[in-house]
Amino acid sequence: MNPSKDSSGREYAYVIGIDFGTTFSGCCFGFIENETVDGYQDITAWPRQRFVAYPKTPTVSLYKNGSRDIAAWGDAAKGLADKPNFRDHLLEKFKLYLDEESAATMPPLPNGLMPVQVIADYLRSIHTYISETMDRGFAKNYDQSQYRYCLTVPATWTIQAKAVMREASILAGLLERTDPIDRLALISEPEAAALYCQKTCGLFQLTTGQRFMICDAGGGTVDLVVFEIENRVQDTPDYSLKEVTRGSGDTCGSVFLDKNMEALIRERFSHWEGVIRSRAMDAMLISFVEHIKSHFFEDDDDEYYINIPSSLGYPNSEDPDYGIHDGTIVFTFEEIRDKVFEPVVTRVLNLIQRQLDSSGSNSVDAIFMVGGFGMSTYLQHRVKETFVPRVRFVSSPPRPEMAVVRGAVYFGMNPHLVTQRVSRRTYGLDAKLPFNSLHDPQTHRIDVRGKSYCRDRFSVYVNKGDAIGVDESVTKDIITVYPNDFSIGKGSWKIVNGDSIG
Template sequence: MSLPQRKKYSGRTRRLLLAFDIGTTFSGISYSILDPGNVPEILPVTRFPSQEQIGGDSKIPTVIYYNSAGNPCAIGAETLKEGIEEDAEQNGWTQAKWFKLHLRPRPSGQLNSPNTDPGIPPLPPHKTVVHVFKDYMHYLHRCAREYISETHGDRLWSAVKDDIMYVLTHPNGWGGPQQTQMRAAATLAGFVANGEEAQSRITFVTEGEASLHFCLTNGLSLSADKKSGVMIVDAGGGTIDVTAYRKRKNSSFEEIAIPECHFQGAAYVTMRAKEYFTDLLSNTRFSQDIETLERRFDRNTKHVFRKDSEPHHIQFASHRERDSALNIRGGRLTLSGVVVAKMFEPSITCIVDAVRAQKAASHFSIKSLFLVGGFSASTWLFDRVREKVEALGITVSRPDTFVNKAVSNGAVSFVLDHVVTTRVSRLTYGLYCDTPFRSEDPEHQKRANRTFRDQFDGKRMLKGKYQIILPKGIIKNIRIRETVEFKEAFTQKSTDKKSLKTISAAILVYTGKKSNPTWASDDPGSYSIACRIEADTSAVTLVKRKSTVTSQTYYRMDYEVVLLFGLTELVAQIAWSDDSGNETRSPAKVVYAT
């Protein structure tokens, strides 16, 4: 099926929607000009500085060269110039590539450890990942401005430049901390003037969801059977994003399993190739050629590999160079097809295992799979994945337009068409709280040493209860619609009225194996702070009371934290009853540690 006919833009003024897909290895830009009364179109940026002669290519390298002063001197398509490597070596430039992987979430239990991986190139000296993202975003923004101005006229850009809507993509496994850093980078890059505008004009979508929209906008034949689902596998430069969906009666889509994200994209094939070259040549006279071999494998061998029965030759040195023990003749290193296939194997296995997991976790049968993303262009990868996945009873297809950046087009469609309205919780969310001690409850009896007397009303309370707000996955048929609210009541007490003018509540995620975690002390290493909810509560009604313990006057504040998990970002509000008993609300700030 394809999307229903897109509606006319109902806004009163012309606006521009810009989508940036910053991939690990390649990036793309798509946009839509929103004219009142017209049906919006999705258009890619297909011309970039230093790439004008190619035409029609909507992807550019996610690479930056920095000079010794820390300033960018070649970015994106500019890094494809002939002789750029020689210029970089001569001038002492530092290359930043695959820098997106430095933003990835840390594994559970390693939240305070450095986010490093031996195979990922380090960031340039004195640069944080936000700084590098800022420089690359600034370049993309300039490319978009120049292309749109040249294609549609300077007057259009001048009319919309102060009210552009932005959508940024990220892998399935990323969340609030990564969104916070990307939003900060976009603000530094000049997308918006300040943090308030960044919150309202910059939105996010996962690469999996953007890929679904891309497939639908291109009229791909997704199953229209309400009882079955479709799987989207976005095989990119850094990550493999796997998401399963089902079409609902109203033509919207819902996730039917927890989306997966694995770090086994095309860059990891190159990492394994470099490991092979290093093991082979590190103690030989060819050790200085390892980077050249890596670069030529990445740009050529990896893309043309089709059969494990055919050898591949990589020219890297003078034609006079030879060493039969190392399979080097005429300055060429010969790799057997079997060796190259082993470099791909972990990524292929990862995709197939993720498909099996999604199939098993889904509450609906999955009959079809669409493989998109730059890595899907590999014939070897596609053929091996199709062979193994179709043995599971799932047909595998690949869009004809996979060479372009499907995700940036899908990101624009996400805003315009917005077909996914129900999602599955990726984590269990909750909070620590005190609960009244019940002496007849065996679970309370076991924890009697953690009780205390409330200083205001003298009640015996028990510490350390984990109150679940939202369970992980589809439990008891819970699916998160964008309009569904999750509420938790709070009570704050204090003898000082001023201390109740603001609140800060920690939202914790549980990453352990229990299906119904209840007590923090049972699995202490499995809880971590996802974010903090901060709000101005100065308008909340206070109730004046006298302590039954100390006879002091104290103030009680009753309110609810309202959370919306069904959107692409967590949204929080504070709710309370005013003097007339009517519910009043105010927005709350979601703060992530980065």
């Protein structure tokens, strides 16, 4: 794929990467004629931004009660939800509706909304702001039709989930339904991060034949894949990569720390007969996120504190039996570690363990931690403690929270740096295969021109776990037969390892 042209020959000027995350979303864009990462531009300023130091915007949307039209998004939506007597709908973590396991535990969307519409509304809003930002710079010289897009998705998403994401992108106006399919590329989050991290191989003294793991720990999901470094690409500082393990992941991102913290707070007030209203709980969880979650284990603190909001209505500012002093809940280091962090961190460690085991006898030299949760000092400590020296080192690239979205742009610029992927599923075709009396039921036996076949058999093209070269075709010759058993010729079906092999 030529980054400046699609399959129809249409010319593009910019690649836009969008990391649509569970809790935060980010964007980076690059001018195609300047392919270096140094030339990429991160969007770090967002409307009504609360945390100026963090370069992403909340994946949050607000809908008025009874309305299907988005009223606000990002920090602006959060600001409106903070107003007294809020009665509308603040939607968060709606990306999880596309994860089969998580969707079963998610509440129904309000106002008759569907996941594809909510995602499309958010993408339309963020895309409008991205376009306005780009128009304030050199990109104003180009029309939006000259933008090509790369959106990142979890490694564990099904083809159905990716199809919903593509449909949402069309509904959001990123592209037209009639556009060539390769105007929008969907790339797995760990693969995008790997493309960004491969540029640091020299810095970490990694070279051809060595392997590294990407651990992309975000707000909702943690995705992992192991890559092997191939040869340096001629006339560039880049290395090509091949995927050597089947990508895996789980819904064990940082939002589950918040859930554990909420449970711990409720446990602390279990003796109280009052009701913990959502506004009071939100205030305490914001305090946790801002003052404990992001800095846990950085200092030698023995205790952590959360102010009790007046909206809670708790009657005592002093209640030593329940760890309440001067209107503040006091938590020990051990409580936060064992009840909030460890249940989530242990799941991440198990994922890493399985990925290392699946690499077989080939050692993995490095683990790169990326994503917002990947920046956690405590998570990095536990990964190093558990897996070094089995792996040589655990580290993060520069700006690990932007690794995925920068890698998405890099993929748009250099789509052939990944030369091999490992199939996450088995693909095949419903076919009639030669009858095997040992395994096939007689009820499925049919005779065609003197030969016995079994109907409704599965003819496998690619097995789960097979390594397939990018753009490699898997072909089979088949005989097409009409109901009158008359053979009408030969055909060839093929599966190409591209966007559809997930």
